[in-house]
Amino acid sequence: MERDNEFGDYLRARRHLTAPRVVGLPDDSGRRVPGLRREEVALLAGVSTDYYIRLEQGRERHPSEQVLQAIARALRLDEAAAGHLFRLGLPTPAPATATATVSAELLRLLDNLQDVPAFVVGPAQDILAANPMAEALYSGFARFDNLLRMIFLDPFAREFYGNWDTAAETAVANLRDVSTRFADDERVERMVGEISVRSPAFSTLWARYEVRPRTKEDKHFRHPRVGELHLHFEALAVTSAPGQHLSVYSAEPGSASADGLLLLRRLADQDNDTETGNLYQ
Template sequence: MAAMERENELGDYLRARRAAVAPADAGLPDDGPRRVPGLRRDEVALLAGVSTDYYIRLEQGRERHPSEQVLRAIAGALRLDDAADAHLFRLGRSVFGTAVAATTVAPELLRLMDAMREVPAFVVGAAQDVLAANAMAKELYDGFARYDNLLRMIFLDPYAREFYADWDRAARIAVGNLRASSSQFPKDERIERVVGELSVHSPAFTGLWARYEVRPRTHEDKHARHPRVGEIRLHFEALAVTSAPGQHLSVYSAEPGGAGADALVLLRRLTERETASADRAAPAEEEELRA
């Protein structure tokens, strides 16, 4: 699927982003119901200052070498933000990075993550695989059948709709973030496998993926429901690991003295209880094996 998409990825991207812009947002008069959502091709061409024929050739893949000036004008017409604008230029100028996404977590990063005992912290890779997680993070996501890939968890685990207070928002943000990763690592086989699996098994993912929103997730406020803690409202930060391309250290925190901080205290107590229980069980299991 990903290989087919790259045959005319610039055209696919232009069509998807054109459909996402309302005429009124582009300063155009509302002329009533339209057969297709968003802007028409001739309207994008008008706003960008290029001929309609030229713009149609771009979308159809018959023109593959637009100038920087044309791309900048189209980005303005489509009201692209910085991340979406950068992706348009990568597609239009055929300039892609050669960096390979890292999949191994450095020991130093593991020590840093494990030292964060009062907040959930975990390391994710470019394909949104959970590469490592501290005890608090494992407790936070304990209700999921598998804590392995954030996209799979959201789209393929029924528990996700109980866990996320606003599942639609969580799903949209996750797909936009994966799009950003695929833009940075366009030939990453793991990303392609994740996209392929979700495209086969989740119509919801397929619909969001087709919207072509490129939005890296750097921070956001999270609202979740934990089966034992209850409502949890936390702030999320994704810190890029510069020594490991594609990896991010994801950390949750809460405003001191607020309900989120109280929820973290409860979560930490659960984590400590589970850890102590596991430590007590380990010698007994070893004794049984020796017997």
């Protein structure tokens, strides 16, 4: 991942995404660039145009916290996007180091979550551990190893996700957030490089610089053996292991999706029994 002027690249991308009408400026047809002009951002932020240009070009690398706050307001950045701006623009301690090994205690917790799909992911969205329900949920994929690779490189994803575009946008926006929290994580860099080369859709979304940590959302799946599933997703940070999140899906009690999870549980048990039986043949 090229980091020579990531701060400037982020400013430019967010400027292009900010519609003039959102900040009270006329959206005239004579504009040669999408979104705001540099001088407009400078005016809204209360800095000189020359200073703002130097920020975008990487010739000014030490903006104050007050300047970053003003630019965040000018670009109408939400909390996640503004946090990303501050992590790029302000000197920080050494970035956190991700933990790749899942603890025995967390593995035991996964085993005890028998009625819902649950799995542990790392910063690069690698599947570090999963319970049988999660394996059954994603059983249609060729590999259940990395969510980004699954979404962008496995054709089954287009069938599995009820709204693939949303799933793709969310995955990339989450990775963009992670990329500054774990700026020296080689696995994140390798994953961005691999998916960028192989998926034009990923490259397009990555270049938008959308930032949105994946914490909770409602998901729609089309499972090949269970059918339609509408599940709620929660990502719980594992505070004892930096970079790890425990992802858990649940269904509304009494809903068709709750019945679907019961069927998925039976399928997971059957698959597990089959695998266990094969070990003794």
